Amino acid sequence: MKQQANLIRAGQVIEHEGNRWTVLKQQIITPGKGGAFIQVEMRNMKTGNKTNERWRTADTVERLMTDTKDYTYSYTDGDNLVLMDPETFEQAMIPSVILGDQVAFLQDNMEVEVDTVEGDPVGIHLPATVILTVEEADPVVKGQTAASSYKPAKLSNGVKTLVPPFIETGERIVVKTEDGSYVERAKG
Numbered sequence: 001m002k003q004q005a006n007l008i009r010a011g012q013v014i015e016h017e018g019n020r021w022t023v024l025k026q027q028i029i030t031p032g033k034g035g036a037f038i039q040v041e042m043r044n045m046k047t048g049n050k051t052n053e054r055w056r057t058a059d060t061v062e063r064l065m066t067d068t069k070d071y072t073y074s075y076t077d078g079d080n081l082v083l084m085d086p087e088t089f090e091q092a093m094i095p096s097v098i099l100g101d102q103v104a105f106l107q108d109n110m111e112v113e114v115d116t117v118e119g120d121p122v123g124i125h126l127p128a129t130v131i132l133t134v135e136e137a138d139p140v141v142k143g144q145t146a147a148s149s150y151k152p153a154k155l156s157n158g159v160k161t162l163v164p165p166f167i168e169t170g171e172r173i174v175v176k177t178e179d180g181s182y183v184e185r186a187k188g
Contacts, residue, residue: 003063005038005055013045013115013122015062016053020045022123024100028057045122048097066115066122073110076103081124083112094121104157105130105177126177131186132156133172140165150182 008014012023021042030036036057043050055061071083071092080093081103094114096103098121105126106112115123137153150162155175163182167173172186 001063001065002060004057005040005059005061006036006057008038008040008061008063011115011123011125013064013066013117014042015064016042020064020117020122021051022098024050043097043100045098045120048095064117064122066117068113068115071112071114073106073108073112075108076106081106083114092121094124098122099124099126102126102177104159105175105180128178129174129176129183131172132159132175134163134167134169137163137167137169137171155180 006028008023008026010023010025014021014023021044023040023042025041027039028036029039037054038057039052039054041050041052070086072086074082074084074091076082076096077093079096081096081099083092083094084090085092099106107130111127113125114121115125133156135154135156138151140151149165151165152160153163153167154160159180161175161180161182163173167182167185174183174186175181176183
């Protein structure tokens with residue numbers, strides 16, 4: 001299905017130069033002189049290579065229609081994720097490269113959505129947030145009065161993020177799976 005380039009959004013699958021690409025990020029740029037264009041960061045679904053492409057906003061691209069199905073994450077087997085269909089209990093092996101950097105946020109029995117194009121997996125969507133434990137957090141610096149003074153912390157999945165000064169080692173926090181940023185303290 002053809003669509004204008006300015007309608008490209010993250011998570012969509014497009015066909016470009018004979019290959020299928022998953023859109024990771026997009027940004028519309030309006031220079032001071034000349035027409036606006038869209039810059040898209042995308043990943044080749046076969047090779048896993050990333051590239052950046054620019055289109056004028058009036059250009060058209062071929063968008064592929066995806067089907068979405070719910071799965072439950074079981075475990076990782078080498079370079080593949082083993083997912084289970086909650087209805088039929090069949091297992092599916094999906095390359096972990098499709099998930100990219102978000103693979104660190106996978107947790108046992110996590111519900112995920114898998115997008116497919118003609119039966120081939122093209123994208124995996126995790127829940128918006130996960131609860132993780134702070135493994136290491138720098139101590140609070142006395143006299144630091146800046147309102148937005150965040151400090152570095154290492155989470156139980158190995159990801160490093162910035163947390164408010166009141167968060168200490170051992171606390172459970174809610175983190176966005178999209179970029180690993182701090183949301184709030186975990187309740188309960």
